Amino acid sequence: MTAADWPAGPDRAARIRRALVELVAEHGLYGAVMSAVAKRAGVGTGTAYVYYPSKEALLLDAYREVKLAIGAAAMAGVDPGAAPADRFRKIWTAVYRHLAADPARARFLVQVDHSPLAAQAHELALAGDQDPLVAAAGSADLRPLLADLELELLYDLGLAPAVRLAASRPGLPDHELEAVAGACWRAITHG
Amino acid sequence: MTAADWPAGPDRAARIRRALVELVAEHGLYGAVMSAVAKRAGVGTGTAYVYYPSKEALLLDAYREVKLAIGAAAMAGVDPGAAPADRFRKIWTAVYRHLAADPARARFLVQVDHSPLAAQAHELALAGDQDPLVAAAGSADLRPLLADLELELLYDLGLAPAVRLAASRPGLPDHELEAVAGACWRAITHG
DNA sequence: AAGACTTGAATGAACGTTCATTCACCAACT
DNA sequence: AGTTGGTGAATGAACGTTCATTCAAGTCTT
Numbered sequence: 001m002t003a004a005d006w007p008a009g010p011d012r013a014a015r016i017r018r019a020l021v022e023l024v025a026e027h028g029l030y031g032a033v034m035s036a037v038a039k040r041a042g043v044g045t046g047t048a049y050v051y052y053p054s055k056e057a058l059l060l061d062a063y064r065e066v067k068l069a070i071g072a073a074a075m076a077g078v079d080p081g082a083a084p085a086d087r088f089r090k091i092w093t094a095v096y097r098h099l100a101a102d103p104a105r106a107r108f109l110v111q112v113d114h115s116p117l118a119a120q121a122h123e124l125a126l127a128g129d130q131d132p133l134v135a136a137a138g139s140a141d142l143r144p145l146l147a148d149l150e151l152e153l154l155y156d157l158g159l160a161p162a163v164r165l166a167a168s169r170p171g172l173p174d175h176e177l178e179a180v181a182g183a184c185w186r187a188i189t190h191g
Numbered sequence: 192m193t194a195a196d197w198p199a200g201p202d203r204a205a206r207i208r209r210a211l212v213e214l215v216a217e218h219g220l221y222g223a224v225m226s227a228v229a230k231r232a233g234v235g236t237g238t239a240y241v242y243y244p245s246k247e248a249l250l251l252d253a254y255r256e257v258k259l260a261i262g263a264a265a266m267a268g269v270d271p272g273a274a275p276a277d278r279f280r281k282i283w284t285a286v287y288r289h290l291a292a293d294p295a296r297a298r299f300l301v302q303v304d305h306s307p308l309a310a311q312a313h314e315l316a317l318a319g320d321q322d323p324l325v326a327a328a329g330s331a332d333l334r335p336l337l338a339d340l341e342l343e344l345l346y347d348l349g350l351a352p353a354v355r356l357a358a359s360r361p362g363l364p365d366h367e368l369e370a371v372a373g374a375c376w377r378a379i380t381h382g
Numbered sequence: 383a384a385g386a387c388t389t390g391a392a393t394g395a396a397c398g399t400t401c402a403t404t405c406a407c408c409a410a411c412t
Numbered sequence: 413a414g415t416t417g418g419t420g421a422a423t424g425a426a427c428g429t430t431c432a433t434t435c436a437a438g439t440c441t442t
Contacts, residue, residue, distance in 0.1 A: 027307060028306055028307040029220075029221065030220065030221050031307065033430085033431065033432085034431075034433080035390090035432090043389085044388055044389035044390055045389075045390060045391090045432090045433085045434095046388070046389055046434075046435080047387090047388060047389070049432090049433065050387080054433085055431095055432065055433090111305055111306070114301050114304075114305040115219050115302070116219040116222060147367075147370060149367065150360070152359065153356070153359070153360060156352070156355055156359070157352060157371065161347070161348060164347055165344070165347075168343065168344070168347070169341070169344060176338075176340065179381075180348065180378065183377050183378030183379075184378065186374050186377050186378075187374030187375065187377075187378060188374075190370075203422090224396085224397070224398085225398060225399080226397085226424095229423095229424095234422075234423085235422060235424055236398095236399090236423075236424055237399085237400075237401080237422070237423055237424065238421080238422055238423070240398090240399065240400075241421065241423095245398080245399080246398065246399090
């Protein structure tokens with residue numbers, strides 16, 4: 001490895017997670033083969049197993065990382081004093097823009113969310129929580145506005161469309177974003 | 192084979208498709224192993240290959256079948272003279288109810304729709320078309336009301352929530368259904 | 383040269399697919 | 413009616429491949 005290569009790779013685990021995310025986005029959960037993940041990360045096959053005990057553990061950790069980044073992006077720049085509807089729109093568009101800038105993450109997320117790993121992944125993501133909807137739904141001024149539906153359902157109708165949209169159409173113009181965000185807000189609130 | 196067994200199995204291919212749908216719903220696209228599919232269908236492993244050249248072909252045909260059934264259920268009992276918003280609500284709730292009565296189909300659909308097979312599956316499903324949204328979106332009185340978004344996006348915001356809802360919450364009461372259906376309608380129409 | 387880390391060929395389990403064989407069924411012939 | 417022979421759907425053990433995982437050997441660093 002020369003100086004032109006990665007700078008002695010400060011975080012190999014991060015590169016491995018990133019490679020997994022990209023390959024899952026490109027070839028699906030099955031198509032993302034460990035040897036290919038390692039190759040794209042620029043490490044040997046066995047190195048992945050130095051950092052993770054199994055492919056599943058790697059998948060779950062990559063999921064957690066992506067979710068965490070979304071949570072941070074969603075919450076950055078949200079004014080806690082703003083009206084609930086405005087806060088929601090800010091969060092929604094922040095999620096979309098964050099993922100649209102990196103569609104591989106969006107596609108990765110969508111695939112994991114609809115796979116049998118979803119249950120474990122959600123549980124794990126909620127544990128250390130930073131999930132934007134969970135945090136937002138907890139606030140006292142928002143909760144009475146929300147329809148009486150399970151959190152999972154609120155997520156599916158409210159924020160998940162931003163994720164799927166970023167996965168399939170990363171280049172929507174602002175006015176369409178606002179329109180869809182507004183529709184999602186109406187979907188999760190009463191009447 | 193006695194009279195108590197399957198009635199001379201008029202359609203083994205149908206039983207194989209059904210077994211696949213159930214196993215994908217239970218264990219995911221990967222977890223649905225051909226030998227298990229055959230066992231659940233009550234046939235030998237090789238029999239699946241008498242009817243289908245590959246697992247992928249079987250998956251796509253099962254997808255087509257499920258989509259076709261949804262299309263039929265969605266369109267049955269829709270009054271072509273009704274107002275567009277009412278037609279949409281009828282279709283939406285029909286899709287939900289059809290799948291909620293058989294959540295395995297809903298879960299199967301969701302998994303395929305978010306897998307790398309989605310592109311092929313959609314193409315194939317649109318070919319023989321019976322897709323409710325495509326048919327509905329084509330009608331002259333509805334189209335001008337719809338937001339200027341791609342068909343795929345209209346589907347994801349309009350009808351797909353009914354599918355996902357049926358997959359995750361097959362027992363929603365009528366008034367919640369109406370609320371969500373209304374939200375979906377607002378999402379795909381202007382302003 | 384000892385230690386710590388990295389590697390990718392080797393491993394064994396599991397998968398999709400094949401194919402030699404079976405056998406239920408039917409038609410033809412006696 | 414009973415017997416024979418032909419047919420092809422059905423079968424499941426076996427095949428070749430692929431994959432996650434392991435580990436003996438190599439390469440740096442100190």
